[in-house]
Amino acid sequence: MTGRLRVGVIGTGAMGAAHARTLSTSVAEVDLVAVHDLDAERAEALADELGAAASPSPEALVADVDAVVVASPDATHVGLVLAGLAAGRPMLCEKPLALDASGARRVVDAEVAAGRRLVQVGFTRRYDPAFRELKAVIDSGDLGTVRLVHAVHRNATNNTSTDDATLVTGSMIHELDTLPWLLDQPIAAVRVESPVDGPFRDPQLATVRFGSGALASVEVFVNARYGYDVQTEVVGTDGTASLEPRSTVTVRRAGAAGTPVRDDFVAHFADAYRLELAAWARAARAGTVDGPDAWDGYLANVAAEAGVRSLRSGSWEAVVPDERPELYRR
Amino acid sequence: MTGRLRVGVIGTGAMGAAHARTLSTSVAEVDLVAVHDLDAERAEALADELGAAASPSPEALVADVDAVVVASPDATHVGLVLAGLAAGRPMLCEKPLALDASGARRVVDAEVAAGRRLVQVGFTRRYDPAFRELKAVIDSGDLGTVRLVHAVHRNATNNTSTDDATLVTGSMIHELDTLPWLLDQPIAAVRVESPVDGPFRDPQLATVRFGSGALASVEVFVNARYGYDVQTEVVGTDGTASLEPRSTVTVRRAGAAGTPVRDDFVAHFADAYRLELAAWARAARAGTVDGPDAWDGYLANVAAEAGVRSLRSGSWEAVVPDERPELYRR
Amino acid sequence: MTGRLRVGVIGTGAMGAAHARTLSTSVAEVDLVAVHDLDAERAEALADELGAAASPSPEALVADVDAVVVASPDATHVGLVLAGLAAGRPMLCEKPLALDASGARRVVDAEVAAGRRLVQVGFTRRYDPAFRELKAVIDSGDLGTVRLVHAVHRNATNNTSTDDATLVTGSMIHELDTLPWLLDQPIAAVRVESPVDGPFRDPQLATVRFGSGALASVEVFVNARYGYDVQTEVVGTDGTASLEPRSTVTVRRAGAAGTPVRDDFVAHFADAYRLELAAWARAARAGTVDGPDAWDGYLANVAAEAGVRSLRSGSWEAVVPDERPELYRR
Amino acid sequence: MTGRLRVGVIGTGAMGAAHARTLSTSVAEVDLVAVHDLDAERAEALADELGAAASPSPEALVADVDAVVVASPDATHVGLVLAGLAAGRPMLCEKPLALDASGARRVVDAEVAAGRRLVQVGFTRRYDPAFRELKAVIDSGDLGTVRLVHAVHRNATNNTSTDDATLVTGSMIHELDTLPWLLDQPIAAVRVESPVDGPFRDPQLATVRFGSGALASVEVFVNARYGYDVQTEVVGTDGTASLEPRSTVTVRRAGAAGTPVRDDFVAHFADAYRLELAAWARAARAGTVDGPDAWDGYLANVAAEAGVRSLRSGSWEAVVPDERPELYRR
Incomplete structure (x- = not known):
């Protein structure tokens, strides 16, 4: 063209x-x-x-x-x-x-x-420079074999994720794509739990099992109030790699050193x-x-669906795509 | 006296x-x-x-x-x-x-x-200044109600924790005391899993449920190789608090900015x-x-015993002290 | 158009x-x-x-x-x-x-x-998001009246700055524009010194005096070897603001926690x-x-010219534009 | 005994x-x-x-x-x-x-x-673990030859330093001992300037020249309001080393990530x-x-006396001990 x-x-x-x-x-x-x-x-x-x-x-x-x-x-x-x-x-x-x-x-x-x-x-x-650098470190072999991942995904306030299921299909779905991409292996099973009962269980704590046996803990919290925050730490047999918080300026004032935490994921991932x-x-x-x-x-979507089932069953749900x-x- | x-x-x-x-x-x-x-x-x-x-x-x-x-x-x-x-x-x-x-x-x-x-x-x-400050922040109410904790406990090489059970009773037992002390509530149940099979399952990923329903993810990895590392992030309805890495000097040299990570827990907690x-x-x-x-x-010890049972059962084990x-x- | x-x-x-x-x-x-x-x-x-x-x-x-x-x-x-x-x-x-x-x-x-x-x-x-946020903090008044600035500008190896004068006119000239823009006041005088003698005095340590009396220390080091590094801390009567180092991923491995320091200013300021x-x-x-x-x-250019004169005179040189x-x- | x-x-x-x-x-x-x-x-x-x-x-x-x-x-x-x-x-x-x-x-x-x-x-x-580690890095030779030091010393409010001279003899005297100890070389000359006029010139910006020609910029600000803050960066021909800020817990809350900055130097150096x-x-x-x-x-005291003279003369004052x-x- x-x-x-x-x-x-x-x-x-x-x-x-x-x-x-x-x-x-x-x-x-x-x-x-x-x-x-x-x-x-x-x-x-x-x-x-x-x-x-x-x-x-x-x-x-x-x-x-x-x-x-x-x-x-x-x-x-x-x-x-x-x-x-x-x-x-x-x-x-x-x-x-x-x-x-x-x-x-x-x-x-x-x-x-x-x-x-x-x-x-x-x-x-997959296009974020920080996530790409994280993947490059994993791919380099410097971390050895990946055993664990710890991921956190917080929004200040819920946007489109307004019930148990859409929190998984609308928000956690980012991790359900990012993690297998990072580790270059499929998700075998998902389990989703929450510390709260009731009509809208937020935050949710998922555990993800990959083909190799590697496990990930995944927190999604769409009403975390303080701001938008995405963290990922990958733990291998030889070392770990983790995303740094994004901040450009530190202000020291009135007894504290602080950096802003935005609530805007569009700006965060601009x-x-x-x-x-x-x-x-x-x-x-x-x-x-x-x-x-x-x-x-x-x-x-297959993994998210397993996550939604797990919210109801309380146990591991296999992820079995066609x-x-x-x-x-x- | x-x-x-x-x-x-x-x-x-x-x-x-x-x-x-x-x-x-x-x-x-x-x-x-x-x-x-x-x-x-x-x-x-x-x-x-x-x-x-x-x-x-x-x-x-x-x-x-x-x-x-x-x-x-x-x-x-x-x-x-x-x-x-x-x-x-x-x-x-x-x-x-x-x-x-x-x-x-x-x-x-x-x-x-x-x-x-x-x-x-x-x-x-309980005597570490950083953990005490973390507890003070929780007790202040600034974080709102605690929903989640993410804890990490890594040693460079295993010392006394040489099998599945002693990893729980000898190493993870720190978290099994620290977390209820931090949150001021008892542990209700424990589940311990691992990404690896075999005679010595290391690392282990535990999930801890507290009386209020709050959940904690707990990684213990006694052969993490790179050094001794203890992390804790507490997530409440109004904010989070996390331990900072301990470092005193950053060296910028040969294309990298680095701080040492010691392998010595005695020095870390001196x-x-x-x-x-x-x-x-x-x-x-x-x-x-x-x-x-x-x-x-x-x-x-009661919580650790539940953890050891869970390693075998693969499911939640209630923590029921006398x-x-x-x-x-x- | x-x-x-x-x-x-x-x-x-x-x-x-x-x-x-x-x-x-x-x-x-x-x-x-x-x-x-x-x-x-x-x-x-x-x-x-x-x-x-x-x-x-x-x-x-x-x-x-x-x-x-x-x-x-x-x-x-x-x-x-x-x-x-x-x-x-x-x-x-x-x-x-x-x-x-x-x-x-x-x-x-x-x-x-x-x-x-x-x-x-x-x-x-002036278009860098971090420098713009730094300027926004100054302009907000949160720092009170600016008294001091500490600026650092290091290259891994000298490119076009190959003698005393071009180090000022080619490299330090960035600071000679950025600082008056940040503080919204003109440079009154410049003094440039170096810890080394000889044909190529690198690094150079400049002191800049602004219209209000505010002072800046400015290090320019074009053969700093370890990488490209730009730091700025602004000190006011009520607080300070400083640029954060740019890093996306921290790797913990072999007894150290490290982040890369690039040597490429084009990538740094992409x-x-x-x-x-x-x-x-x-x-x-x-x-x-x-x-x-x-x-x-x-x-x-007027300020840089004063800087070059000062390298020879060893004393303050007034910056007097038309x-x-x-x-x-x- | x-x-x-x-x-x-x-x-x-x-x-x-x-x-x-x-x-x-x-x-x-x-x-x-x-x-x-x-x-x-x-x-x-x-x-x-x-x-x-x-x-x-x-x-x-x-x-x-x-x-x-x-x-x-x-x-x-x-x-x-x-x-x-x-x-x-x-x-x-x-x-x-x-x-x-x-x-x-x-x-x-x-x-x-x-x-x-x-x-x-x-x-x-000289007994502070962070300063000792900084000295150990310098002594190791990893930084090459030291060319520059940037030091900052801020108090929230002035205690005993209540006039131009006591700011030098009572506060800056820390740097006038620490720096030659770190670099293992004597101070050759001192120059002290300030961005403010008037009865009490605070902050002060000193330049220190060492025997080898190495230069240090030293800020002392005893009414910095926001807290107690001590920074040191040592710049060598092969790399730099800098003190990390001391913090134990980061709190993310209400749009900001913050750590406390104490105003208590006794606690800071406990x-x-x-x-x-x-x-x-x-x-x-x-x-x-x-x-x-x-x-x-x-x-x-000899170096501090030169500093006090320089505050009046506005120029370099040699440090000539017996x-x-x-x-x-x-």
Whole structure:
């Protein structure tokens, strides 16, 4: 493909608007040409701001562009992605690909039927420089064999994760993709527990078992109040590697040394979003997907589903995906 | 009591020798008068170094001193402590008080029969300035209600923890005392798992449930190779508090910024050992025990026993101590 | 202006090539259309890589583009910038604007004669997120009145700073722009000393006095070997603020906890370069300069010249710029 | 000497009381037997607390003890130390040994006349574990040749440093002893400047030149408000080493991650004071001085005097001590 990739964004909430702004300012190979939202006024305001068109419908947007970013509510992902596949559009679909594994499987089936991969799933952390350095350390062998991981994922206030299940499928799903990617091995089983009873069990403490036997403790706490915080420590037989807190300035004042902890995950991962969009656009222009694909999205949904079951059963739930189709073998 | 406390140390291995040296240089209210070890030569060398006598037997040592530090191998603790109780000596017994709960219960029974507490158990972390500050933050209410704790306890190489069970009773027992002390609530259940199979499952990943429902993830790894490392993060509804790594100097050289990680837990907790010995001696002179007592030692043994059972059962094991005797009510 | 800004880059060494790549991948409002270098082969390789043309001369490049980035050797800056001004091109000229104040004054004079500002000087740190947060803390008043600054600027090996004078005009000039920008007050005097004698005095320790009397200690060390390191601590009557070291992952291994220290200032300030280029392009399209302008470049050259004099005199040298022309009043 | 060292403390203000408490609880080889203060009530309260006698006069105290800690106001040091020397008592005299170099010289002369060293000066940092590790790194050669040092010394509020001169002789004197000890080379010249005019110039920014040409920037700020803070970075040809901030617990709460900064230098250096007193007592029992001696106290006073002169002259002032007497050659 020559010329810039003409991109449309479906969904102009916080995430979609951030993607649209990043595409139109910081990804040179792209022209943001259209946005769409059920809230037409919100879509038009963003279109005006960025010099794009406000499409009257997802269908109209898909028809008008080369490639699509899907950032609408989670429940709409599968339908929109299937429509985009029908039109042959490369897509970046925000996580989760689907609300459950069967939804994600429908996307996989459609790609398999079409015989090509078009969908990347928005597992942004794979593009975060810190997570990539962490993976590079693991891959270098310096840590020996990985035995344990300790992961923490806290939001100041719950956004879309508003019940037990969506906390797993909407928030913990990041770890359910990031950890197997980091360790380069599949999740074998998941167990999710919580220190609180009641209608909304938050925080949750998951244990994840990998193919090698390695275990991960995973805390997800979407009402942690103090701010957004993501921690990961990987423990191997020869050493450990851990993400550093992100801070730029320390202020010493009134008896304390302090750094701000933001509550904004978009700002926290701004670099990662930009790098993700740029890599996706580059691959889309080349007719490929080289980031997390629909199969990765399906695997995360399978693991999340096991997590939701475990919240009810209180015990280990096996993670048993279907056999990987030929299309996704690498 | 007027005059200094005449103290004897039983066991002159690494821990006992460290205690003896600390007592003779850094605890002003004490005279170290005697040491004993099965290895008479080792005992005599230390006695010479410190200007104390080398006692020919534990019995002789007990007879000659006002108070006793028991730092001999774990399996000997109960017998020596019972002998000291019979002689009416205040004692500081290294952890664990016993190899199992029934052993610890014998010590408790002896104290109850005698109608007085004489035994402090060497749960040193209660005297560590960092752990005390952590507890002060929790007690201040600034964190809200504690929901989760993440604890890590790594040694460079295994010392006395040489099989699955002693890793729990000898190493993890620190956390099994520290955590309920920090949270001021009892352990309700313990589950211990490991990422490795085989004769010696190291590391172990425990989950601890407290009376309030709060959960703790606890990693113990006694062959972590890189050094000695103790981490604790407490997560409440309003915020978190975590121990800082201990380092004094950062060196930037050859493309890296680094701080040493020692492999020596005695050096790591040197302040705590000194403060523990000083507090114990002060209380002993006053005829009391104000640190962790035989009942605390028993509780930790009960929790450790549940942990050992869980290693075999693979599931939660309830921690059900006997009713607390009147002697230990506060 | 509608459409993208057609940009050419003069100089395809490390800095110019980095700018060209950033422009062509990460700045959406720009088309990189041409590059030029005295080393025609190097220019052509870069042009091929980025899909741009290799211009046979600076003049040809200037004629073909809307705006120009000047990243050629320092000694060529003034001539190239004057040529660009004659052609009416917005420019981003790498620091230093000139080798000395009289050179920079010629650029200022040309802009004053033309009656408009077209030149931005590449004082990148003004776009660095950490430096901006540091400035925001100062501007918030939380530190009270600033009394002192401690700045450190180290390179692993000297690049272009190869003698006493170029260390000041080529390296320290960053601090001579950043510090008055941070404190929002002019430099009154500079003193530069060194712990070493001889042909190349490196490191240098400068003291800078500002209009308010505030003092800064400034270390510049271009052969610090271990890596690239930039530190700044601002000390006010109510508190201090300091830049945090940049690190993403800590590895604990073999008795040490370490983070890498890179030797690459382009990587260190990658975000800042990208934000600088984007802001410059946006302003250029709007027909303005809103970053550091030719007058800022002149002021830094005046201060650097005082620094070079002080290296010889060993004492304070006053920094006495000409009166600010109307064109540069804000 | 056999038996414990019977020690008396002159001066029961904050520093003297802290020393007395440390001696009576944490230094095993010592008996605190007497304290004295012009404020007899204060002395008696401390004596009661610690089981010591309150001496009616310094002379009475000196007569009653084996060794003396002098922690009275700075202006009284020389007189008390001369009296102690006349009585042949080992002494630990708080810094500064004297208000000026001539005062310190009188102590030196008295020791030379007596033919033996009895006085240690309270340059506590030499016993601080962090400063000792910093010195060990320098001595190891890992940093190459030291070129620069950056030192910071801040108090929350001024205590005894209440004018330009006492800020140098009472506070900066720590650095004027610590730095030559760290670098193992004498101070050649000192220059002291301040960003503020007026009756009390605080903060002060000193530059120190060492025998090798190495330079140090030294900030002393005794009204820094936010807390007590001591920083030191040593810059060598192969790398740097810097003191880490001291903190034990990080609290994340309400949008910030923070650690406390205490305002209490006695707490900050508690370990160092204890180790200093223990080492002093041990040497005193052995009839020697192995810490900083009267000659070190004199050298620091000579450097401080140059600093005070420089505050007035605004330029470098040479530090020219007398020739080192045979008694102090090592």
